Each structure stands twice: as C-alpha cells, then as structure tokens.
Amino acid sequence: MSEPAAPRRSPWRRLWRAGRPRATRAQVLAGILCAALGFGFVVQVRQTSTSGLSDLRETDLVRILDDTTERGDRLQEELDNLQATRRQLTEGSDSAQAAAQAAEQRAQEYGLLAGTLPAHGPGIVATITDPDTAVRSTNLIQFVQELRDAGAEAIQIGSTRVVAETAFTDTTGAVLVDGATERAPYVVSVIGDPDTLSTALDIPGGVRETLRSAGADLEVRNAAGADGVQVDALHAVSAPQYARPASPEPSASTG
Structure with a gap:
C-alpha cells in the first residue's frame, strides 16, 4: 500500500515564507539595547524632574508648602474684596458714594505699590553686612525678587524706595539703586507677613546661602505689632513723555 502524497504548498505561501524577515542575533541584541536605553532615559527624566524637591528636608518642604498656601490665601482674599466692591458698585443703593470710596481705596493701594505714599505695617x-564689598546688583535683585514672591508689599533699601521699575547698577564698592548710592551694611525694610518673608530668605539654595557664598552675611529681625516697619522713602514718578491714554474703541452696533 503506497503512502499518501504530502500536500503541495501554494506558490504564494512559499513566496511569503521566503520574503518573511528573520530576526538575527544582532537584531535581537540591538532591540534589547534600545529598550534598555529607553527605560534609562525615562527614569533619568523622572529623577531630574523631582530631584529639586526630593533633596530637601522635611522642614524645608513644610516651609515651601506654607509659603504656597499663604500666597493662595492672599489671592483669595484679594478676589473676595474685588467681588465685594463689584457688588457695592452694581447693587448698592448709593452707587456714587460706593464708587468714590472704591476709587479712594484704589488710589491709596496704587500709591503704596508705586512708592508715592509712605507705608507702615x-x-x-x-x-546685609558685606566686609569685602562683594555684594553686587544681582544679589540685591535676587533679594528683592525673593521678597516679592513672598508677598512683600513695600520695600526700602537704605534711603531708596524699591518699586517695579527700580534699577540696580554696580559701582565701585557700592550699588546704585535708582541712581542713589547704597553701601554696606544694606538695611532693607520690608512690609508683609513677617514669618513668610523670613522663611523665604532661608530656603535652601536661596538668598542667605548666595550671600554667604559671596562673603556677606544676612541678619533678619521680625517686626510686628504697634512698632512694625516704617517705609517712608518715596519714589518720584515722572510724567510719561510719549504714552497717552488710548481712546475707547466704539462698540460694534448690533441689529
């Protein structure tokens, strides 16, 4: 009895098997290396993105969290005040008086921010003591920025009021603050929440460590209660030379 003949394979199947890619040992090794490199890259990115906080101590993390919470509370309080003012202007029985009071309050707030009014609080x-006169304008700029981030509402360096457009320039043995020569020891008077301000200056890698690395030292004294801090230097505001109030654009008619 003869054995059954083996089934014939179709030409298309033989052609597909001949053209099918075959994984060589080198290709498998290359794939494993690519996967390992991709995994290492992802791990490195994650470590880099979190190393800024993971290296800090628990007390430092608590300080940063408290600072962030304080900023959120201040913003919420400002929002509540603005909403209350809006209700008074739109729903109050005496909108003219409410508008006048709101305008006077805004004028005082803008005067404090612009440095045209003295402040106390x-x-x-x-x-900042600087025995080697190593403090530069960049150090004071960092100092001011850190204070503003911590909610400072009024700042005075020596006899100069610091506002948004204050310029800092280096000069021999001193720093020019809006053209006024300020020398060490630099006395900086700041109005704001004392605990938040002092904590912000002690953040690792922040102002205190930067000054210390330059050979300077920083001493901070909290002032609250009736004494508080007096910021009496005023900023002279010059009239704009080119800017003029823009005319309101006419509203588009509907119909």
Whole structure:
C-alpha cells in the first residue's frame, strides 16, 4: 500500500515564507539595547524632574508648602474684596458714594505699590553686612525678587524706595539703586507677613546661602505689632513723555 502524497504548498505561501524577515542575533541584541536605553532615559527624566524637591528636608518642604498656601490665601482674599466692591458698585443703593470710596481705596493701594505714599505695617528689617564689598546688583535683585514672591508689599533699601521699575547698577564698592548710592551694611525694610518673608530668605539654595557664598552675611529681625516697619522713602514718578491714554474703541452696533 503506497503512502499518501504530502500536500503541495501554494506558490504564494512559499513566496511569503521566503520574503518573511528573520530576526538575527544582532537584531535581537540591538532591540534589547534600545529598550534598555529607553527605560534609562525615562527614569533619568523622572529623577531630574523631582530631584529639586526630593533633596530637601522635611522642614524645608513644610516651609515651601506654607509659603504656597499663604500666597493662595492672599489671592483669595484679594478676589473676595474685588467681588465685594463689584457688588457695592452694581447693587448698592448709593452707587456714587460706593464708587468714590472704591476709587479712594484704589488710589491709596496704587500709591503704596508705586512708592508715592509712605507705608507702615508688620514686616522684617534685614541687614546685609558685606566686609569685602562683594555684594553686587544681582544679589540685591535676587533679594528683592525673593521678597516679592513672598508677598512683600513695600520695600526700602537704605534711603531708596524699591518699586517695579527700580534699577540696580554696580559701582565701585557700592550699588546704585535708582541712581542713589547704597553701601554696606544694606538695611532693607520690608512690609508683609513677617514669618513668610523670613522663611523665604532661608530656603535652601536661596538668598542667605548666595550671600554667604559671596562673603556677606544676612541678619533678619521680625517686626510686628504697634512698632512694625516704617517705609517712608518715596519714589518720584515722572510724567510719561510719549504714552497717552488710548481712546475707547466704539462698540460694534448690533441689529
């Protein structure tokens, strides 16, 4: 009895098997290396993105969290005040008086921010000693920025009021603050929440460590209660030379 003949394979199937890619040992090794490199890259990115906080101590993390919470509370309080003012202007029985009071309050707030009005309140008095005259304008700029981030509402360096457009320039043995020569020891009077301000200056890698690496030292004194901090230097505001109020654009008619 003869054995059954083996089934014939179709030409298309033989052609597909001949053209099918075959994984060589080198290709498998290359694939494993690519996967390992991709995994390592992802791990490195994650470590880099979190190393800024993972290296800090628990107390430092608590300080940063408290600072962030304080900023959120201040913003929420400002929002509540603005909404209350809006209700008074739109729903109050005497909208003209409410508008006048709101305008006067805004004028005082803008005067404090612009440095045209003296200020008094709780805050800190920071003294920067610089025996080697190594403090530069960049150090004071970092100092001011850190204070503003911590909610400082009024700042005075020596006899100069610091506002948004204050310029800092290096000069021999001193720093020019809006053209005024300020020398060490730099006495910085700041109005704001004392605890938040002093904590912001002690953040690792922040102002205190930068000054210390330059050979300077920082002493901070909290001032609250009736004494508080007095910021009495005023900023002279010059009239704009080119800017003029823009005319309101006419509203588009509907119909």
